[in-house]
Amino acid sequence: MRNGKWKARLDSQVPEDVSRTIDTLPEWFGIAEANAEYVEAARSKETWTVRDGGGTVRGVALVDYHFDRAADLFFIAVEREFRSSGIGAALVEAVAEHCRERGVRLFQVKTLGASHPDEGYAATRKFYEALDFIPLEETDLWGEQSPCLIMVRVL
Numbered sequence: 607m608r609n610g611k612w613k614a615r616l617d618s619q620v621p622e623d624v625s626r627t628i629d630t631l632p633e634w635f636g637i638a639e640a641n642a643e644y645v646e647a648a649r650s651k652e653t654w655t656v657r658d659g660g661g662t663v664r665g666v667a668l669v670d671y672h673f674d675r676a677a678d679l680f681f682i683a684v685e686r687e688f689r690s691s692g693i694g695a696a697l698v699e700a701v702a703e704h705c706r707e708r709g710v711r712l713f714q715v716k717t718l719g720a721s722h723p724d725e726g727y728a729a730t731r732k733f734y735e736a737l738d739f740i741p742l743e744e745t746d747l748w749g750e751q752s753p754c755l756i757m758v759r760v761l
């Protein structure tokens with residue numbers, strides 16, 4: 607895994623960068639209402655970024671804590687041109703390290719499940735699996751058309 611090239615850090619809120627990043631990834635972010643919710647969430651949630659040498663945000667993760675010992679990767683996206691260069695892994699590992707230091711033991715993410723044929727999300731699931739997230743359950747939390755796969759990583 608090409609980890610180490612990019613440095614992820616805890617950052618201030620970057621809703622404009624979330625909006626710009628989403629716009630480069632229409633295959634994953636095709637529902638306008640959901641996109642507006644992500645941008646709104648970016649105004650308040652814990653924010654991790656990877657910035658390039660010029661300071662431009664190229665990847666963002668938003669994290670929730672519903673309970674003391676569990677974290678939720680609410681949102682993650684890497685700008686299209688920068689995908690598959692280790693930015694996503696840098697974000698997840700930085701959050702995981704931060705969580706471990708705080709006594710957080712479980713890290714969950716929800717994504718589109720394999721019973722939906724979408725190829726983009728098949729790649730997304732491979733990414734999470736490569737980062738040690740284990741498929742836990744597929745639910746209809748998002749309705750029957752959008753099977754929701756809950757994945758969990760033990761920290």
Ligand SMILES: CC(C)(COP(=O)(O)OP(=O)(O)OC[C@H]1O[C@@H](n2cnc3c(N)ncnc32)[C@H](O)[C@@H]1OP(=O)(O)O)[C@@H](O)C(=O)NCCC(=O)NCCS
Nearest residue numbers: 607608683684689690691692693694695729730732733736
């Ligand atoms: C999913 C996403 C955040 C991953 O970030 P990334 O920077 O592209 O991923 P990385 O380069 O850090 O990949 C880390 C590892 O994941 C795996 N991986 C990543 N993309 C993969 C793909 N398309 N197919 C198979 N495995 C993949 C690989 O094992 C990779 O390590 P390697 O390149 O050394 O083999 C990013 O591609 C993205 O924004 N995708 C679109 C939006 C999205 O799916 N968001 C999450 C919605 S739930």
